[in-house]
Amino acid sequence: MEQGSEVFRALADPTRRALLDSLFSRDGQTLNELCERFPEMTRFGVMKHLAVLAEANLVLTARQGRMKRHYLNPVPIEQVANRWMSKYAARFAAALVALDDQVATDQERETVRKAEPA
């Protein structure tokens, strides 16, 4: 979770970046409002891009009465950035190394278990 792959995939597309720009300048837009801002795209296209952004935790939806509003969630973007910022990176690197060690240990155990005669 949140190693960043989904975030990078979501940000790789210029249309999705434009959608985030639109929410950054005016947060809490409905699907209709977003569609009006992107007349060159079909409603289905806008929905598809929003789904990818939601999957990456970059766009959140919240109901307000009958309206469903879309909000930019910048939290994962800062996580991605912190990973390579020297002041923050050590902790992330340490956590990743610890995770890697754990996985390696688990794999060794598994290998040993399999090698033991039944």
Next chain:
Amino acid sequence: MSLPAHVYQVYIAASPEQVWSAITESEWTRRYFHTTSFVERPRRGKPYRTVAADGRPAIDGVIEEMEPPAEGSPGRFVQTWHTLYDTALENEPPSRVEWTIESAGEGLTRVRLVHGNLDQSPLTWENVRNGWVWILNSMKTLLETGHPLPPVRADERLAQIVSS
């Protein structure tokens, strides 16, 4: 002009109970929330006040909801939000912060934060916009690694407020 709410979400590799403690208990908040802690243990329906480590007042308001997470039902912590650490912000009316803490699978918790009722508080709206991102990531890092984010950015932000 109507100002939209801020809505944030973060996934944390910890149990909903651990996240609940991190939000509602001073022993945790002072480690990731710019050193602030609750003057008195927060209780539903009661006023609350938080202070920084040096004793300076930070935030006050009322705890409107306080329901810890339980099997099958999300935790809810709702507080009105009135800033005390800056005069301009202090002059704005209270807004509302709603935390929802929900299990997202084994050992994983989804935290959603909505900071609304900001229509009459444009300075607070601008001030907390990036502030919450840092707080949520610092809380995540503390719960997952045992250490909060280094306090550098908070200091920079405070310096911005002071100089502006």
